[in-house]
Amino acid sequence: MIKALRGMKDIEDPRFLKIFDTTREIAENYGYSYIETPILEETSLFKRSVGESSDIVNKEMYQFTDKGGNDVCLRPEGTAGVVRSFIENKHDRQQSAKRVWYFGPMFRYERPQKGRLREFHQFGIESFGEASVYEDINVITMAADIFDALGIDYTLKINSLGCGECMPKYRKKLVGFLNTHKESLCEDCQRRITQNPIRTLDCKNENCQALLKDAPKITDNLCEECSKDFETLKKGLENLDISYEVDKNLVRGLDYYTKTTFEFISTEIGAQSAIAGGGRYDRLVEFLDGRPTPGVGFAIGVERIIELVKTNDKRKGIYIGVMLENALEFAQKKAKNLRNNEKVYFEPKVKSLKAHLKAADKGNYKKAMIIGEEELKNKTFFEKEM
Ligand code: HAM
Numbered sequence: 001m002i003k004a005l006r007g008m009k010d011i012e013d014p015r016f017l018k019i020f021d022t023t024r025e026i027a028e029n030y031g032y033s034y035i036e037t038p039i040l041e042e043t044s045l046f047k048r049s050v051g052e053s054s055d056i057v058n059k060e061m062y063q064f065t066d067k068g069g070n071d072v073c074l075r076p077e078g079t080a081g082v083v084r085s086f087i088e089n090k091h092d093r094q095q096s097a098k099r100v101w102y103f104g105p106m107f108r109y110e111r112p113q114k115g116r117l118r119e120f121h122q123f124g125i126e127s128f129g130e131a132s133v134y135e136d137i138n139v140i141t142m143a144a145d146i147f148d149a150l151g152i153d154y155t156l157k158i159n160s161l162g163c164g165e166c167m168p169k170y171r172k173k174l175v176g177f178l179n180t181h182k183e184s185l186c187e188d189c190q191r192r193i194t195q196n197p198i199r200t201l202d203c204k205n206e207n208c209q210a211l212l213k214d215a216p217k218i219t220d221n222l223c224e225e226c227s228k229d230f231e232t233l234k235k236g237l238e239n240l241d242i243s244y245e246v247d248k249n250l251v252r253g254l255d256y257y258t259k260t261t262f263e264f265i266s267t268e269i270g271a272q273s274a275i276a277g278g279g280r281y282d283r284l285v286e287f288l289d290g291r292p293t294p295g296v297g298f299a300i301g302v303e304r305i306i307e308l309v310k311t312n313d314k315r316k317g318i319y320i321g322v323m324l325e326n327a328l329e330f331a332q333k334k335a336k337n338l339r340n341n342e343k344v345y346f347e348p349k350v351k352s353l354k355a356h357l358k359a360a361d362k363g364n365y366k367k368a369m370i371i372g373e374e375e376l377k378n379k380t381f382f383e384k385e386m
Helices: 014-029 043-049 055-059 079-088 133-149 166-180 187-195 197-202 206-212 224-239 302-308 325-338 353-362 373-378
Strands: 040-042 063-065 071-074 098-107 119-128 155-160 258-265 274-280 295-301 318-322 344-350 367-371 382-385
Touching (some): 014 119, 014 302, 040 043, 040 079, 043 055, 043 071, 079 119, 079 295, 119 302, 133 155, 133 224, 133 258, 133 274, 133 295, 155 224, 187 197, 197 206, 224 258, 274 302, 295 302, 318 353, 325 367, 325 373, 353 367, 353 382, 367 373
Parallel strands (some): 318 344, 318 367
Antiparallel strands (some): 040 071, 063 071, 098 119, 119 295, 155 258, 258 274, 274 295
């Protein structure tokens, strides 16, 4: 028997579509338009944006050479492709803001476990051209609105990674600290000192965690502008009654972030607790050869929230059934006409009244319309509110 690949799943849960509908409606209410980018992109796009030293690019890419000899890979995330499209379609040359949302599969060759798949779906948004920190607040508010609409509890963690001015100075300070403790750090962190020192801050190794408690923190080393923006961000969230925690070690697994970073965490789903993540990436467009354009966005992991979605099991639609073969045509036509206004299920099997009512109940229909001999004569239905 052929089975689905490890870490890949069929999705039949109706809550998947509920997430799609809810995210779509809220994104469009915020003025975002839909974008669909290819699932396959040139490998260099992810190397240059997500970062060569990130786990995603280093270990987790579905990368191969296609029949034309091109080095391609299945997208591990959505931002890079959207930025590629933004530049390719010359939106970076216009002065106006552009805001898009997407929903689709992402691929990461990770070790499958609860909450960690090799093919998973993200709903995401990207906002281009607006440097104001109020845009960050707007973006975070949208994520909060989505979780509220789906009935999902969360903790919001925020941090700032600084800009091109303060981040390099901070990185130097951190490297100094790391070098004085090099021997006590895990192997990965020793490598990170030269490759990506910031990532040591969220190392899962207990030893490193204890040691890094005394490391200099980026939020204590922000330049004046970044520091002011971070304060405005906090005040702005408070103004909208969105609770948050400052997590000074929140650095995220992708290299393109500057300034605001954030994650939404759920305590109800086990170790893989991040249900959404995002932040600002003011240098990414330029880095991918576009004109300098600020950007900010986030993505929600659909499979991670699917079981947290509260469904309202309200009865919906009409069930139409026949008790004799002769009534099939009449009943099917009735179903077709009623379907103009609402959900109608037509059962093509002839059954007893009792069996039809049982099926209508099981299918969660709000009304059953059944036709027997007497009803067919009068061109009517036996109707029952379920
Ligand atoms: P990310 O944090 O890598 O960010 O992924 C966003 C969310 O995708 C995570 O919080 C998690 O819920 C879900 N996710 C990630 N990996 C897996 C997996 N293996 N299995 C199941 N779910 C997973 C990004 O991808 C950025 N592109 C977000 C962004 C958009 N930043 C700015 N704009």
